Amino acid sequence: MKTIEVDGIKVRIQIWDTAGQERYQTITKQYYRRAQGIFLVYDISSERSYQHIMKWASDVDEYAPDGVQKILIGNKADEEQKRQVGREQGLQLAKEYGMDFYETSACTNFNIKESFTRLTELVLQAHRKELDGLRSSTADELNLAELEEEECKPEGAENSPKACWC
Numbered sequence: 495m496k497t498i499e500v501d502g503i504k505v506r507i508q509i510w511d512t513a514g515q516e517r518y519q520t521i522t523k524q525y526y527r528r529a530q531g532i533f534l535v536y537d538i539s540s541e542r543s544y545q546h547i548m549k550w551a552s553d554v555d556e557y558a559p560d561g562v563q564k565i566l567i568g569n570k571a572d573e574e575q576k577r578q579v580g581r582e583q584g585l586q587l588a589k590e591y592g593m594d595f596y597e598t599s600a601c602t603n604f605n606i607k608e609s610f611t612r613l614t615e616l617v618l619q620a621h622r623k624e625l626d627g628l629r630s631s632t633a634d635e636l637n638l639a640e641l642e643e644e645e646c647k648p649e650g651a652e653n654s655p656k657a658c659w660c
């Protein structure tokens with residue numbers, strides 16, 4: 495659990511670090527089901543880990559809920575001398591998936607706060623849209639209910655200011 499502030503709102507986030515190893519895949523998939531935001535992380539000093547992102551992304555598509563927010567991360571940005579994956583490659587892949595992209599370093603804290611804040615922002619935005627949608631459909635239902643009420647007015651009520659026109 496961690497609390498971060500986004501747009502002046504304190505948000506409590508629960509973070510799960512899933513195991514990358516094949517033998518834990520069954521358990522890993524269970525984590526996706528209730529996720530609202532996901533970081534897909536590769537290691538900039540490992541071309542292999544970058545190639546694996548495609549597999550992670552397809553698992554997320556399959557097991558995570560629709561509307562889950564995703565960000566691509568190239569971690570170990572402090573390991574410049576061992577770099578095997580260019581920043582451009584990260585940007586390109588993120589563009590293909592329609593995700594934001596950050597290079598980070600868990601060692602130097604580079605872009606850690608920024609990426610968590612951004613993912614939280616995206617999750618909040620997605621839920622705001624949901625809430626707005628819910629609000630407008632509730633408003634539509636209320637309008638319909640009002641209309642139905644008017645349509646059911648007894649005969650003789652035509653002259654009342656709210657009489658229906660049919």
Ligand SMILES: Nc1nc2c(ncn2[C@@H]2O[C@H](COP(=O)(O)OP(=O)(O)OP(=O)(O)O)[C@@H](O)[C@H]2O)c(=O)[nH]1
Nearest residue numbers: 512513514515569570571572573598599600601602
């Ligand atoms: N230089 C550097 N090393 C890192 C960074 N982040 C993690 N490491 C190191 O990379 C190794 C693996 O880190 P983990 O956090 O276990 O990586 P993981 O992806 O969760 O590994 P799995 O649980 O096996 O999937 C450890 O030795 C970490 O210290 C980073 O930003 N820079």
